[in-house]
Amino acid sequence: MRRIIDFHTHLGDIFHENKSIAFKRPGIVKHPDGFDPFEDLEQSGFTRPLIVPDIEAQNVLIDAGQYRIWDRANIFTTGEIMDKTGISYMVSMPIMPNTSFEEALAASKLDPRFIPFTCPDFDLPDEQMMAKLKKDIALGAKGLKIHPIIQNIEITDQRCEAPIKLFGELDMPISYHCGVNDYYKADSPYLSLTNLNYGALDYTFKLLKKFPDYVIIPAHGGGSCGGELEALAEAVKKNGYKNVYVEMSHRGAADIVKSVELFGEDRVMFATDWPFDTCDCNIKCAEEALGGDPVALDKYFYRNAARILHLNF
Numbered sequence: 533m534r535r536i537i538d539f540h541t542h543l544g545d546i547f548h549e550n551k552s553i554a555f556k557r558p559g560i561v562k563h564p565d566g567f568d569p570f571e572d573l574e575q576s577g578f579t580r581p582l583i584v585p586d587i588e589a590q591n592v593l594i595d596a597g598q599y600r601i602w603d604r605a606n607i608f609t610t611g612e613i614m615d616k617t618g619i620s621y622m623v624s625m626p627i628m629p630n631t632s633f634e635e636a637l638a639a640s641k642l643d644p645r646f647i648p649f650t651c652p653d654f655d656l657p658d659e660q661m662m663a664k665l666k667k668d669i670a671l672g673a674k675g676l677k678i679h680p681i682i683q684n685i686e687i688t689d690q691r692c693e694a695p696i697k698l699f700g701e702l703d704m705p706i707s708y709h710c711g712v713n714d715y716y717k718a719d720s721p722y723l724s725l726t727n728l729n730y731g732a733l734d735y736t737f738k739l740l741k742k743f744p745d746y747v748i749i750p751a752h753g754g755g756s757c758g759g760e761l762e763a764l765a766e767a768v769k770k771n772g773y774k775n776v777y778v779e780m781s782h783r784g785a786a787d788i789v790k791s792v793e794l795f796g797e798d799r800v801m802f803a804t805d806w807p808f809d810t811c812d813c814n815i816k817c818a819e820e821a822l823g824g825d826p827v828a829l830d831k832y833f834y835r836n837a838a839r840i841l842h843l844n845f
């Protein structure tokens with residue numbers, strides 16, 4: 533039977549509105565507007581980057597993203613999408629202070645298909661932040677997630693360094709958001725709590741220079757605004773980095789083929805950034821890209837992620 537690990541998903545409200553939705557049935561917050569640019573992108577087969585022409589379109593995109601989280605990032609809708617699409621496991625990535633390891637862990641106890649990651653709590657003093665991460669690993673955290681934009685911190689900041697070293701030295705995967713994406717409209721009270729420039733790929737180049745051997749997964753293949761995948765591949769090739777992996781959320785068949793060519797079939801993984809992608813389209817794109825090569829498809833869907841997650845199932 534086909535096995536699929538989705539390497540990038542979210543549970544709960546990752547945004548600063550911090551709605552308590554992770555364990556509630558959907559329907560609490562409904563999208564008031566019919567047009568959903570994420571759906572539009574999906575229907576195109578992810579044949580274009582996740583960028584919009586103007587502020588108005590950007591506001592529509594921001595709203596749609598928030599409503600996707602509020603309506604779908606709960607254990608019920610997420611469980612249903614796994615049933616429907618045949619996804620075996622979802623790596624659940626918390627973003628502190630809005631969603632926590634505890635939510636991902638609780639979800640994994642209720643439904644073992646959730647694979648919990650943890651995220652540093654930068655509100656704690658360094659020593660406590662590190663003690664918490666060590667405790668999370670003991671409790672079952674399988675990797676580290678940082679969101680430089682939403683958490684308002686450069687991935688190369690010295691406060692990120694100790695968590696990255698902790699997971700890196702344990703040969704555990706480290707993933708962080710990449711891509712210069714807006715999360716808040718100009719009039720939002722939360723805009724000042726985020727810094728979209730922290731999604732730029734330059735930070736990744738600096739990080740990889742410092743930690744060339746750790747298992748690092750810059751999310752969205754380095755970013756989904758256009759051109760990041762190729763730039764990342766060039767840096768990886770030039771410097772001979774062996775442990776940089778890419779996941780293909782928001783990317784279609786052509787990019788999957790290209791990524792396998794650029795990074796090799798052992799370094800590319802299936803991901804949806806659920807609930808921002810709706811999973812079945814991502815699966816179709818993978819079949820289109822790699823369907824002729826069952827070994828490469830199995831590596832893409834399952835084996836590469838299972839290896840770096842040290843899963844024994």
Ligand SMILES: [Zn+2]
Nearest residue numbers: 540541542805
């Ligand atoms: Zn994400």
